[in-house]
Amino acid sequence: MFDLLLDETEMGIRNEARTFARGVDSALLRSMDRDEVEYPREFVESAAEANLLGVRFPTEYGGRGLGWTSAAAGVAEVGVLGSALACAYSMPTIVGTAIDGFGTPAQKEQYLARTLRGEIISAEALTEPRGGSDFFGTTTTAVKKSDRYVLNGQKRFIVGGLGADFFLVYARTDPDADPKRGISALLVDRTEGVTTEHRYELMGLRGGGTARLVFEDVEVPEENILGGPSGLNMGSVVFSRMMVPERLTSAAGVLGMAEAAIKIAAIYADRRKAFGQKIRRFQGVSFKIADCIMKLDAARALVIAAARAADADVDADRTRRLISEAKCFATDRTWEIVNDCMQVLGGIGYTNVYPLERLLRDARLPTIWTGSNEVMRAVISHEYYRELLGHPDDGRDIGSDTTGFEYEVEKVYE
Numbered sequence: 001m002f003d004l005l006l007d008e009t010e011m012g013i014r015n016e017a018r019t020f021a022r023g024v025d026s027a028l029l030r031s032m033d034r035d036e037v038e039y040p041r042e043f044v045e046s047a048a049e050a051n052l053l054g055v056r057f058p059t060e061y062g063g064r065g066l067g068w069t070s071a072a073a074g075v076a077e078v079g080v081l082g083s084a085l086a087c088a089y090s091m092p093t094i095v096g097t098a099i100d101g102f103g104t105p106a107q108k109e110q111y112l113a114r115t116l117r118g119e120i121i122s123a124e125a126l127t128e129p130r131g132g133s134d135f136f137g138t139t140t141t142a143v144k145k146s147d148r149y150v151l152n153g154q155k156r157f158i159v160g161g162l163g164a165d166f167f168l169v170y171a172r173t174d175p176d177a178d179p180k181r182g183i184s185a186l187l188v189d190r191t192e193g194v195t196t197e198h199r200y201e202l203m204g205l206r207g208g209g210t211a212r213l214v215f216e217d218v219e220v221p222e223e224n225i226l227g228g229p230s231g232l233n234m235g236s237v238v239f240s241r242m243m244v245p246e247r248l249t250s251a252a253g254v255l256g257m258a259e260a261a262i263k264i265a266a267i268y269a270d271r272r273k274a275f276g277q278k279i280r281r282f283q284g285v286s287f288k289i290a291d292c293i294m295k296l297d298a299a300r301a302l303v304i305a306a307a308r309a310a311d312a313d314v315d316a317d318r319t320r321r322l323i324s325e326a327k328c329f330a331t332d333r334t335w336e337i338v339n340d341c342m343q344v345l346g347g348i349g350y351t352n353v354y355p356l357e358r359l360l361r362d363a364r365l366p367t368i369w370t371g372s373n374e375v376m377r378a379v380i381s382h383e384y385y386r387e388l389l390g391h392p393d394d395g396r397d398i399g400s401d402t403t404g405f406e407y408e409v410e411k412v413y414e
């Protein structure tokens with residue numbers, strides 16, 4: 001649908017990811033949805049085998065050396081499989097961005113390269129029981145003890161809490177400092193002291209190993225601070241970079257889900273008859289499908305624009321705004337799209353005879369995670385005001401483009 005917005009290389013990745021997604025056995029999706037799968041490790045290994053995990057990482061670590069737009073085009077195709085597999089597929093891109101951007105050469109060899117080869121599974125452990133939106137309120141601590149850091153705390157809702165081999169964990173390493181200068185990112189192996197305390201029973205995203213992790217006196221070697229000694233207390237810088245992979249993969253992933261839902265509804269509406277004719281002949285149905293397509297196309301265009309901004313890497317504030325817009329817009333629209341597609345199917349859409357109800361359960365989560373959509377809106381308005389008020393004289397004086405512009409006395413603000 002959006003071939004004209006992607007260049008030849010990006011289309012190549014899209015096509016490879018499409019072929020890969022087509023080859024995934026639907027029996028896996030069914031058993032994941034029945035919560036029979038702890039973690040889809042073989043799926044991640046097969047994505048690694050197809051060399052699709054490291055689209056935007058350097059070739060020396062097994063990546064493709066491409067950009068965010070290529071990566072997003074790939075994630076969008078895998079998104080057809082639903083949230084859990086899209087998330088498992090995206091996690092190497094998310095955690096890998098931190099390692100690629102801040103890790104030491106040894107960390108890149110040990111963690112990034114092995115993740116991209118499918119040898120080890122990564123997870124990101126940021127959210128705590130006390131809250132996910134307030135990153136700087138983290139209470140997990142890592143205290144120095146000779147050449148190690150002793151990690152204590154809990155992280156909640158961690159995809160791969162069951163199944164992952166290592167975790168990117170944020171912890172306070174300087175309790176006296178302002179949190180912006182007292183948190184570090186650590187690469188924590190699943191070793192002694194790391195336990196999985198609770199496996200969540202979820203509305204959607206089943207089979208992704210989402211769990212609460214407890215770290216109790218976990219000894220983390222000093223060299224596992226992301227970036228080595230110079231990475232100490234640099235967690236806020238890492239976190240700020242991570243907004244791009246987290247939000248962009250969320251935004252791209254839901255495009256596939258929305259597309260899947262529209263296809264199911266459109267085909268159903270072409271076959272199902274009521275009052276002697278195909279239901280798609282009713283305006284109430286066909287307009288719904290038209291609205292879904294418009295929303296999906298608009299979301300896709302915004303996701304690609306945001307990915308291009310991240311690739312251009314010239315204006316961090318603008319990129320942050322666009323990425324947040326893409327995440328918020330694409331996930332909100334997808335929720336509406338899947339909901340409307342369910343309506344097109346009538347009662348049978350509410351059953352498990354068609355995959356719509358699973359897609360609906362899956363589509364709910366992306367409006368909450370990787371920064372809730374309320375937090376996205378806060379970022380968007382903050383960045384817009386910063387831009388607007390930072391350039392008050394930029395462009396045309398629109399205020400005079402009205403016949404009453406001279407009535408200054410009527411312009412009351414307080």
Ligand SMILES: Cc1cc2nc3c(=O)[nH]c(=O)nc-3n(C[C@H](O)[C@H](O)[C@H](O)COP(=O)(O)OP(=O)(O)OC[C@H]3O[C@@H](n4cnc5c(N)ncnc54)[C@H](O)[C@@H]3O)c2cc1C
Nearest residue numbers: 124125126127131132133157158159368369370371372374
């Ligand atoms: C199934 C699942 C999988 C997840 N996977 C992971 C994972 O792999 N790794 C990980 O680290 N986290 C993960 N998360 C956590 C997810 O990112 C958080 O749930 C999310 O960031 C919200 O945090 P919270 O649940 O603590 O809600 P809170 O932060 O307590 O927020 C509660 C409500 O208050 C609103 N709110 C909070 N602050 C503001 C504000 N400033 N302005 C406006 N509204 C605000 C929120 O939007 C929300 O509606 C996952 C969550 C789920 C449910």
